[in-house]
Amino acid sequence: MTQRTLIKDLSxxxxxxxxxxxxxxxxxxxxxxxxxxxxxxxxALQLVNPATREIDETDASAEASVALALTESISGLSLGTFIxxxxxxxxxxxxxxxxxxxxxxxxxxxxxxxxEAPIAADxxxxxxxxYRWLDLRQPKNALIFRISTTLEHAWRTWWVENGFVEIHTxxxxxxxxxxxxxxxxxxxxxxxxxxxxxxxxxxxxxxxAAGFGKVFEISPVFRADPSFTSRHATEFMxxxxxxxWIDSHEDVMAMQEQLLVAGFAAVKAKHGDEIRELxxxxxxxxxxxxxxxxxxxxxxxxxxxxxxxxxxEDGDLDPEGERQISAYVKGEFGHDFVFxxxxxxxxxPYYHMRNPETGLTKSYDLIYNGTEITTGxxxxxxxxxxxxxxxxxxxxxxxxxxxxxxxxxxxxxxGGFGMGLARVLMLLLGESSIRETTLLFRGPTRLAx
Amino acid sequence: MTQRTLIKDLSxxxxxxxxxxxxxxxxxxxxxxxxxxxxxxxxALQLVNPATREIDETDASAEASVALALTESISGLSLGTFIxxxxxxxxxxxxxxxxxxxxxxxxxxxxxxxxEAPIAADxxxxxxxxYRWLDLRQPKNALIFRISTTLEHAWRTWWVENGFVEIHTxxxxxxxxxxxxxxxxxxxxxxxxxxxxxxxxxxxxxxxAAGFGKVFEISPVFRADPSFTSRHATEFMxxxxxxxWIDSHEDVMAMQEQLLVAGFAAVKAKHGDEIRELxxxxxxxxxxxxxxxxxxxxxxxxxxxxxxxxxxEDGDLDPEGERQISAYVKGEFGHDFVFxxxxxxxxxPYYHMRNPETGLTKSYDLIYNGTEITTGxxxxxxxxxxxxxxxxxxxxxxxxxxxxxxxxxxxxxxGGFGMGLARVLMLLLGESSIRETTLLFRGPTRLAx
Numbered sequence: 016m017t018q019r020t021l022i023k024d025l026s027x028x029x030x031x032x033x034x035x036x037x038x039x040x041x042x043x044x045x046x047x048x049x050x051x052x053x054x055x056x057x058x059a060l061q062l063v064n065p066a067t068r069e070i071d072e073t074d075a076s077a078e079a080s081v082a083l084a085l086t087e088s089i090s091g092l093s094l095g096t097f098i099x100x101x102x103x104x105x106x107x108x109x110x111x112x113x114x115x116x117x118x119x120x121x122x123x124x125x126x127x128x129x130x131e132a133p134i135a136a137d138x139x140x141x142x143x144x145x146y147r148w149l150d151l152r153q154p155k156n157a158l159i160f161r162i163s164t165t166l167e168h169a170w171r172t173w174w175v176e177n178g179f180v181e182i183h184t185x186x187x188x189x190x191x192x193x194x195x196x197x198x199x200x201x202x203x204x205x206x207x208x209x210x211x212x213x214x215x216x217x218x219x220x221x222x223x224a225a226g227f228g229k230v231f232e233i234s235p236v237f238r239a240d241p242s243f244t245s246r247h248a249t250e251f252m253x254x255x256x257x258x259x260w261i262d263s264h265e266d267v268m269a270m271q272e273q274l275l276v277a278g279f280a281a282v283k284a285k286h287g288d289e290i291r292e293l294x295x296x297x298x299x300x301x302x303x304x305x306x307x308x309x310x311x312x313x314x315x316x317x318x319x320x321x322x323x324x325x326x327x328e329d330g331d332l333d334p335e336g337e338r339q340i341s342a343y344v345k346g347e348f349g350h351d352f353v354f355x356x357x358x359x360x361x362x363x364p365y366y367h368m369r370n371p372e373t374g375l376t377k378s379y380d381l382i383y384n385g386t387e388i389t390t391g392x393x394x395x396x397x398x399x400x401x402x403x404x405x406x407x408x409x410x411x412x413x414x415x416x417x418x419x420x421x422x423x424x425x426x427x428x429x430g431g432f433g434m435g436l437a438r439v440l441m442l443l444l445g446e447s448s449i450r451e452t453t454l455l456f457r458g459p460t461r462l463a464x
Numbered sequence: 465m466t467q468r469t470l471i472k473d474l475s476x477x478x479x480x481x482x483x484x485x486x487x488x489x490x491x492x493x494x495x496x497x498x499x500x501x502x503x504x505x506x507x508a509l510q511l512v513n514p515a516t517r518e519i520d521e522t523d524a525s526a527e528a529s530v531a532l533a534l535t536e537s538i539s540g541l542s543l544g545t546f547i548x549x550x551x552x553x554x555x556x557x558x559x560x561x562x563x564x565x566x567x568x569x570x571x572x573x574x575x576x577x578x579x580e581a582p583i584a585a586d587x588x589x590x591x592x593x594x595y596r597w598l599d600l601r602q603p604k605n606a607l608i609f610r611i612s613t614t615l616e617h618a619w620r621t622w623w624v625e626n627g628f629v630e631i632h633t634x635x636x637x638x639x640x641x642x643x644x645x646x647x648x649x650x651x652x653x654x655x656x657x658x659x660x661x662x663x664x665x666x667x668x669x670x671x672x673a674a675g676f677g678k679v680f681e682i683s684p685v686f687r688a689d690p691s692f693t694s695r696h697a698t699e700f701m702x703x704x705x706x707x708x709w710i711d712s713h714e715d716v717m718a719m720q721e722q723l724l725v726a727g728f729a730a731v732k733a734k735h736g737d738e739i740r741e742l743x744x745x746x747x748x749x750x751x752x753x754x755x756x757x758x759x760x761x762x763x764x765x766x767x768x769x770x771x772x773x774x775x776x777e778d779g780d781l782d783p784e785g786e787r788q789i790s791a792y793v794k795g796e797f798g799h800d801f802v803f804x805x806x807x808x809x810x811x812x813p814y815y816h817m818r819n820p821e822t823g824l825t826k827s828y829d830l831i832y833n834g835t836e837i838t839t840g841x842x843x844x845x846x847x848x849x850x851x852x853x854x855x856x857x858x859x860x861x862x863x864x865x866x867x868x869x870x871x872x873x874x875x876x877x878x879g880g881f882g883m884g885l886a887r888v889l890m891l892l893l894g895e896s897s898i899r900e901t902t903l904l905f906r907g908p909t910r911l912a913x
Contacts, residue, residue, distance in 0.1 A: 227600070427546040436632075
């Protein structure tokens with residue numbers, strides 16, 4: 016292993032010999048001195064080399080040849096090339112880049128780049144995504160995935176410390192759990208057609224029937240969704256949890272808000288400064304409890320306080336309605352999150368439990384900075400009610416037989432949520448699209464790189 | 465939320481009122497007293513109820529009716545039904561099950577099971593998998609997934625503490641990175657055919673080109689593999705890592721052995737006692753370094769020390785060879801793991817780097833308790849060498865063009881490994897098949913539940 020020092024760790028070292036490695040970000044090839052900005056995953060560093068442009072004919076020393084070769088090697092560096100450098104670290108306040116530089120001793124080219132970079136930081140998003148491996152070298156873009164690492168690890172740690180079991184549910188399914196719309200399908204040996212899971216929900220519920228109690232999973236899900244919005248993808252990471260012995264969706268919300276606080280606190284602690292510097296954003300750790308507003312009341316508030324009437328006939332919120340209620344909550348309560356609760360049955364799936372008193376479902380959406388990031392609910396676990404709800408929606412009970420099979424053998428009351436990872440990151444960082452917060456985006460017209 | 469106490473936590477409580485919830489494992493409905501064994505995700509508990517079989521006609525008290533109803537309710541419990549019970553905890557050394565019991569006060573049925581259980585603990589594996597949600601109620605089977613949770617969390621914690629970035633690579637790919645065999649494919653909008661990823665390797669390498677340095681991922685991968693062995697599946701969880709600036713596969717092995725030690729130590733600390741009790745196995749935390757034996761030497765050892773000649777013509781190890789070298793290493797070095805290194809190029813893919821001195825690849829397999837769990841390697845990152853290796857294997861450079869695209873823009877030396885999660889668990893716990901250590905197995909003839 017190259018015993019290199021990460022660039023961010025150099026400032027703590029005394030002047031002296033170091034080895035660094037990364038890619039060439041800029042080269043300033045002046046007549047008498049050469050400057051290279053070297054970047055690695057932790058930061059950027061100025062390399063300096065006094066140029067030796069020619070060898071005096073009277074000086075045939077090996078040293079002089081080496082110096083000449085080094086100078087020529089630096090002159091020939093194409094941007095993006097990976098190099099390993101051993102040299103002398105020198106702290107020097109005059110150096111703008113971190114107050115230090117490394118005088119090059121030896122330089123080894125590890126992986127040469129073609130001379131022309133196909134994208135720049137200001138290229139169109141679509142073009143940047145064509146060369147995503149280069150786009151991700153931008154410090155701001157790379158930081159997103161270190162933030163994601165921290166966020167997910169804090170979430171998993173919270174779950175593990177609270178007795179949850181991590182499950183890995185299959186993405187290949189025999190039968191679609193919901194509608195047949197937006198499903199990817201493929202040939203599967205002699206069994207005919209397999210479907211890609213649109214959500215792990217069916218299996219998270221099965222884990223409740225298995226008596227697992229509390230489970231979580233962060234996994235890819237697939238939607239053959241022809242949408243081109245900034246918040247839809249055909250493959251995305253879904254953050255899921257499901258818990259037993261709940262009284263209502265309130266228990267699911269209480270779990271989710273604690274989880275979010277744990278995650279955001281970890282991100283702020285570890286990356287707060289970098290996020291301020293690169294995104295111009297102060298990470299807000301939300302306070303508990305998050306505001307909760309029933310959907311009917313949301314409509315009243317939107318009309319009366321914001322002068323906005325949601326145009327959808329089915330009564331569900333549209334994206335503008337989400338933005339408006341979010342702005343209202345931010346203004347009234349200073350909160351970035353709002354749980355919209357108690358959706359009517361007509362805009363929720365049959366397996367959301369209904370409140371017998373109101374007829375409304377025991378379900379919620381979580382809206383964060385103007386965009387929905389989660390749907391959650393208490394699930395209907397009583398098979399008779401499930402069948403009645405399905406019939407009520409005009410679904411053929413035969414079509415959902417597979418889904419209901421495991422309910423016959425006993426299952427406790429339960430509920431859970433699914434949350435889009437890339438959406439959370441997009442809204443946390445003020446990005447305009449989940450294409451920016453997904454490592455390698457997949458959409459109807461994008462399947463590469 | 466039901467304020468229930470987990471059964472494992474009861475022993476630390478004083479006698480008094482408690483609420484517990486879980487499923488009915490057995491009912492002993494005697495004339496004068498009823499016993500129910502209640503199980504939850506943490507353990508089993510004896511419930512006791514003095515039976516009230518009839519109401520004396522002179523006693524029309526509400527209390528007596530309630531007692532009668534409770535008795536009848538217990539008599540009517542089908543096994544597997546989920547119930548919630550409030551009652552009086554009493555420590556009593558005479559009770560075999562944990563030295564305590566709960567006298568039932570109130571009992572609420574939360575989810576009724578049909579009367580006949582379709583499987584028993586000794587049903588065939590295939591039959592058990594048909595009703596996996598019931599099979600997973602067996603304490604031994606459920607424990608596997610709590611162990612997996614601990615193992616994965618310890619691995620991720622090790623990675624996070626060592627500066628790795630967690631990545632989520634797409635499972636939908638435009639082009640297969642290797643052969644077209646064993647690929648699942650599907651229609652993808654106007655783009656034609658998409659393939660399901662057989663491994664995240666292509667994208668892990670792309671992350672090195674992006675300058676991420678060190679990455680990991682635990683994610684599902686897909687193989688349209690018609691095998692019916694105990695160690696193959698069509699969908700399985702792959703544990704992957706990839707690191708830059710390595711000198712050879714030795715650096716990858718050094719990382720992987722540290723990772724394994726961190727995981728096994730956590731499992732032993734948290735579940736060592738349960739594993740001893742339910743699996744009859746003492747968890748061994750391996751010592752570092754793991755033995756390393758070049759493949760050529762393995763063949764010599766097998767022949768000379770074990771009298772075994774591997775029958776494969778290509779020189780690769782067969783399953784019996786893996787068992788034999790593992791037994792040899794266990795005998796000689798007392799170690800459960802062995803790295804078999806330096807495979808010849810003919811049995812490795814073209815992108816494994818070759819040692820120019822020996823012509824052998826800088827690659828390894830890791831064998832654990834007789835079965836291969838990992839292939840790892842330093843990757844060839846120089847595009848000219850990649851093309852030469854591909855040509856050497858008779859591959860059409862046009863067919864691997866997509867794969868090589870990102871190598872043109874600079875990439876550091878790198879390598880990594882992929883490891884099958886279910887295999888590690890199978891071998892750790894002495895199970896006979898990955899079907900036991902996969903939550904919901906997928907094979908050529910199994911796509912449900």
